[in-house]
Amino acid sequence: MTQSSPQSTVPFLPFVRPEIDEETIQGVVDVLRSGWITTGPQNQAFEAALSEYCGGRPVRTFNSGTATLEIGLRIAGVGPGDEVITTPASWVATSNVVYEVGATPVFADIDPITRNIDLDKLEAAITPKTKAIIPVFLSGLPVDMDRLYAIARQHKLRVIEDAAQAFGASWNGKRIGAIGDIVSFSFHANKNLTSIEGGALVLNDEAEAVLAQKYRLQGITRTGFDGMDCDVLGGKYNLTDVAARVGLGQLKHIERFTRQRHALARAYFAGFEGGAAVKLGIGLPLADFTNSNWHMFQITLPLEKLAIDRAGFMGELKERGIGSGVHYPAIHLFTLYRERGFKAGMFPHAERFGASTVTLPLFTQMTEADVARVCGAVNEICAKFAK
Numbered sequence: 001m002t003q004s005s006p007q008s009t010v011p012f013l014p015f016v017r018p019e020i021d022e023e024t025i026q027g028v029v030d031v032l033r034s035g036w037i038t039t040g041p042q043n044q045a046f047e048a049a050l051s052e053y054c055g056g057r058p059v060r061t062f063n064s065g066t067a068t069l070e071i072g073l074r075i076a077g078v079g080p081g082d083e084v085i086t087t088p089a090s091w092v093a094t095s096n097v098v099y100e101v102g103a104t105p106v107f108a109d110i111d112p113i114t115r116n117i118d119l120d121k122l123e124a125a126i127t128p129k130t131k132a133i134i135p136v137f138l139s140g141l142p143v144d145m146d147r148l149y150a151i152a153r154q155h156k157l158r159v160i161e162d163a164a165q166a167f168g169a170s171w172n173g174k175r176i177g178a179i180g181d182i183v184s185f186s187f188h189a190n191k192n193l194t195s196i197e198g199g200a201l202v203l204n205d206e207a208e209a210v211l212a213q214k215y216r217l218q219g220i221t222r223t224g225f226d227g228m229d230c231d232v233l234g235g236k237y238n239l240t241d242v243a244a245r246v247g248l249g250q251l252k253h254i255e256r257f258t259r260q261r262h263a264l265a266r267a268y269f270a271g272f273e274g275g276a277a278v279k280l281g282i283g284l285p286l287a288d289f290t291n292s293n294w295h296m297f298q299i300t301l302p303l304e305k306l307a308i309d310r311a312g313f314m315g316e317l318k319e320r321g322i323g324s325g326v327h328y329p330a331i332h333l334f335t336l337y338r339e340r341g342f343k344a345g346m347f348p349h350a351e352r353f354g355a356s357t358v359t360l361p362l363f364t365q366m367t368e369a370d371v372a373r374v375c376g377a378v379n380e381i382c383a384k385f386a387k
Contacts, residue, residue: 024249055178058209065186065199082131140295195247271375330354
């Protein structure tokens with residue numbers, strides 16, 4: 001028998017855990033018993049509720065936040081020969097979908113403070129081939145929306161907001177989704193609002209909504225009992241009623257979820273204040289409690305001052321019963337992108353962030369005591385491995 005470690009009696013704290021109430025669970029049971037489990041009345045109700053939340057704008061659901069980005073690009077008319085400017089500090093789907101529609105992704109480096117796309121660098125990257133911009137609201141913090149849209153208007157560009165992480169966030173008191181051009185949300189299991197898997201597009205008018213529906217299901221339009229036509233090349237991206245019922249249950253709690261995340265994020269800042277990690281040079285996110293929904297709390301490690309690499313640091317957290325994640329390695333350094341001419345050194349801020357970031361636990365069932373435990377572990381590891 002091996003001796004158990006001192007941490008073995010401490011419950012493991014994952015970096016994310018969805019909160020799904022009993023009413024929602026029973027609602028899913030009711031859907032399963034109803035006999036209508038694919039796209040149907042629950043999906044319609046979810047779309048209507050999302051539309052109301054987004055100020056009455058048309059909303060269409062999809063089976064992922066990747067599908068929403070791709071269809072958003074297609075609705076914006078992006079295709080072969082076009083360029084789309086985005087950030088290399090995101091989940092790789094953000095730029096993969098640009099290739100999927102036959103266009104070319106163009107990266108602009110991030111602002112090291114906000115960790116979002118640097119709008120000065122974005123503007124400098126615009127060429128006659130630029131058709132659209134995909135800004136990413138990393139960790140639920142929007143970019144400067146006023147300046148973003150001023151740039152877009154000046155250069156006559158479409159904007160497809162990658163708001164995958166930003167449901168519940170706002171800009172100067174206006175909800176993300178209620179303003180802007182095309183807005184793409186993700187409802188993946190790790191998001192602030194989840195439908196297990198899924199996503200939604202917020203659109204500008206009914207014509208775009210109808211086109212989104214066509215792209216969602218093979219380009220089909222139905223009329224009457226037996227009328228059917230196909231006039232665009234669509235795919236299979238519809239959301240099931242099972243998933244929609246989960247989303248409906250989540251939406252009822254989104255304001256509370258956001259308040260709780262704010263409280264936990266504040267506890268993180270308090271827990272790190274004056275500690276060994278900050279003294280060593282650990283990087284903390286921008287303390288925005290006006291616009292961000294605090295989807296994630298990401299630190300950056302001062303690796304040059306530590307006698308341990310990031311994987312080792314994450315392993316030390318796990319030994320103390322704490323989960324963590326990496327969001328995200330710089331996209332342009334992946335093999336797929338290197339093969340297309342991208343190289344190390346092109347976007348130094350995104351590269352530095354991607355190599356040193358660690359996502360700490362943040363979910364609504366956490367307590368401030370949990371946050372204190374995480375901060376204590378980070379401080380302890382930094383002190384232990386400081387050079």
